Amino acid sequence: xxxxxxxxxxxxxxLQKAFCEKTAAYWQNExxxxxxxxxxxxxxxxEADSEKIRGMLIxxxxxxxxxxxxxxxxxxNTCAIREHAEQRVFGNLGALSHTKRRHPGQKIFLCGCMAxxxxxxxRIKNSYPHVDxxxxxxxxxxxxxxxxxxxxxxxxxxxxxxxxGSIAEGIPQARDNTLKAWVSIMYGCNNFCTYCIVPYVxxxxxxxxxxxxxxxxxxxxxxxAREITLLGQNVNSYGKDLDAGIDFSDLLQQIAAIPGDFLxxxxxxxxxxxxxKLFDTMAAEPKIAKQLHLPxxxxxxxxLKAMNRHYDREKYLSLVEYAKSVxxxxxxxxxxxxxxxxxxxxxxxxxxxxxxxxxxxxLFTFIFSxxxxxxAAKMEDPTPKxxxxxxxxxLCALQNAISEEIHSSYVGKTFRCLVDGxxxxxxxxxxxxxxxxxxxxxxSLIGNFAxxxxxxxxxWSLSGTLAE
Ligand code: SAH
Ligand code: SF4
Ligand code: F3S
Numbered sequence: 001x002x003x004x005x006x007x008x009x010x011x012x013x014x015l016q017k018a019f020c021e022k023t024a025a026y027w028q029n030e031x032x033x034x035x036x037x038x039x040x041x042x043x044x045x046x047e048a049d050s051e052k053i054r055g056m057l058i059x060x061x062x063x064x065x066x067x068x069x070x071x072x073x074x075x076x077n078t079c080a081i082r083e084h085a086e087q088r089v090f091g092n093l094g095a096l097s098h099t100k101r102r103h104p105g106q107k108i109f110l111c112g113c114m115a116x117x118x119x120x121x122x123r124i125k126n127s128y129p130h131v132d133x134x135x136x137x138x139x140x141x142x143x144x145x146x147x148x149x150x151x152x153x154x155x156x157x158x159x160x161x162x163x164x165g166s167i168a169e170g171i172p173q174a175r176d177n178t179l180k181a182w183v184s185i186m187y188g189c190n191n192f193c194t195y196c197i198v199p200y201v202x203x204x205x206x207x208x209x210x211x212x213x214x215x216x217x218x219x220x221x222x223x224x225a226r227e228i229t230l231l232g233q234n235v236n237s238y239g240k241d242l243d244a245g246i247d248f249s250d251l252l253q254q255i256a257a258i259p260g261d262f263l264x265x266x267x268x269x270x271x272x273x274x275x276x277k278l279f280d281t282m283a284a285e286p287k288i289a290k291q292l293h294l295p296x297x298x299x300x301x302x303x304l305k306a307m308n309r310h311y312d313r314e315k316y317l318s319l320v321e322y323a324k325s326v327x328x329x330x331x332x333x334x335x336x337x338x339x340x341x342x343x344x345x346x347x348x349x350x351x352x353x354x355x356x357x358x359x360x361x362x363l364f365t366f367i368f369s370x371x372x373x374x375x376a377a378k379m380e381d382p383t384p385k386x387x388x389x390x391x392x393x394x395l396c397a398l399q400n401a402i403s404e405e406i407h408s409s410y411v412g413k414t415f416r417c418l419v420d421g422x423x424x425x426x427x428x429x430x431x432x433x434x435x436x437x438x439x440x441x442x443x444s445l446i447g448n449f450a451x452x453x454x455x456x457x458x459x460w461s462l463s464g465t466l467a468e
Pocket of ligand 2 (some may be wrong): 189190191192193196197198199233234270
């Protein structure tokens with residue numbers, strides 16, 4: 001490969017594998033079967049990372065458990081996207097001092113996006129002495145070494161140096177769900193939206209090699225996956241750093257060409273780089289779900305510019321129009337931020353009018369949260385909190401009404417759904433558009449596609465019956 005992305009060498013990965021074996025031998029010597037608990041916050045990227053952390057723990061001899069109480073290792077995989085997310089982590093981290101008191105051998109680790117913030121690392125160093133090790137996302141692959149050093153040494157260990165960013169292949173991954181697989185196709189982000197901390201804590205954009213991604217997709221399909229979700233902060237810029245002559249649409253086509261009955265989803269698409277080629281590829285390929293998560297963040301071009309989003313209201317709306325023209329059944333979802341610094345009432349109204357125009361199936365709604373180190377945190381923000389809350393409630397009410405309307409229009413229609421589990425007495429399934437459907441059926445349907453007729457609807461989900 002001639003691109004800019006560096007790959008961790010096999011030699012370095014073998015060294016990590018050896019640390020796993022040494023930790024397993026340590027426990028064998030003690031005559032004990034150690035347990036580990038991993039708690040995940042934040043987005044699907046963190047879910048996928050936690051599967052790797054569990055994979056490395058299992059390779060080190062640990063049995064995964066469902067609670068921190070009594071576990072020999074606790075890993076908190078954290079999210080830094082908003083202040084509230086961080087407060088929750090600090091609260092739960094504080095509570096771990098009690099589980100540790102009851103089980104003094106317990107080793108506590110903090111990783112994920114918060115571990116990429118200097119302020120957080122310093123706070124852990126100074127005020128959370130019960131935390132034994134910290135590693136940022138750049139150092140995920142070195143967790144076996146960190147674990148061994150913490151277990152056998154007396155010192156706390158911090159792997160938090162800000163690395164340029166590389167890719168480590170072949171880390172063992174203990175997947176939560178054999179039916180639905182996360183597949184990371186790239187890491188990091190280059191966009192530096194002015195409100196967002198992700199580029200600072202996850203580093204620069206780097207793409208995995210297509211052959212590695214395809215191999216992973218083949219593996220999970222062979223193991224029974226019926227749905228693959230490709231992950232990246234901005235999947236549309238996949239391949240730009242690779243010199244492999246491949247873009248995201250090409251990658252989608254290559255994955256779709258793998259034999260088998262499965263659906264492909266992906267997130268997140270940035271409107272900046274999404275375009276006709278992607279939508280045409282989605283429209284032409286039956287294995288790609290007709291579902292698009294296309295965050296718009298604001299309906300005001302002035303605010304979008306201040307956010308450094310690189311598109312305006314008109315470009316966003318024309319993208320949606322084209323996507324809907326080639327995929328009339330497209331299910332659209334999005335992210336929106338209310339109360340960006342300096343957002344006026346008129347600009348907020350533009351956000352509402354965009355929502356009314358596009359009519360999303362559902363929205364992820366956020367109130368702006370200033371993140372230290374980002375440009376937006378330094379912008380003047382005269383709007384009082386109460387006013388932001390009022391805007392937020394108004395937006396949510398509008399979206400809920402739209403979701404309800406769209407969902408009620410599904411009643412009477414039949415969809416091919418993937419039956420993915422059980423909730424109390426009912427089975428759960430997802431439409432191709434990603435909508436949740438509950439229906440009565442035999443457990444043997446779990447893991448299969450089924451035709452389901454929608455009989456009822458609400459804001460968040462649908463109910464149905466098996467079609468004849
Ligand atoms: N890479 C994705 C988004 C990842 S973060 C994209 O660009 O679309 C998920 C969502 O969190 C963002 O889309 C945004 O709506 C929200 N978000 C990010 N930073 C935020 C902040 N400082 N305050 C409030 N919401 C934020
Ligand atoms: Fe954050 Fe913007 Fe990157 Fe998304 S594209 S992760 S919002 S900087
Ligand atoms: Fe949170 Fe990091 Fe994801 S900040 S949203 S876990 S990329």
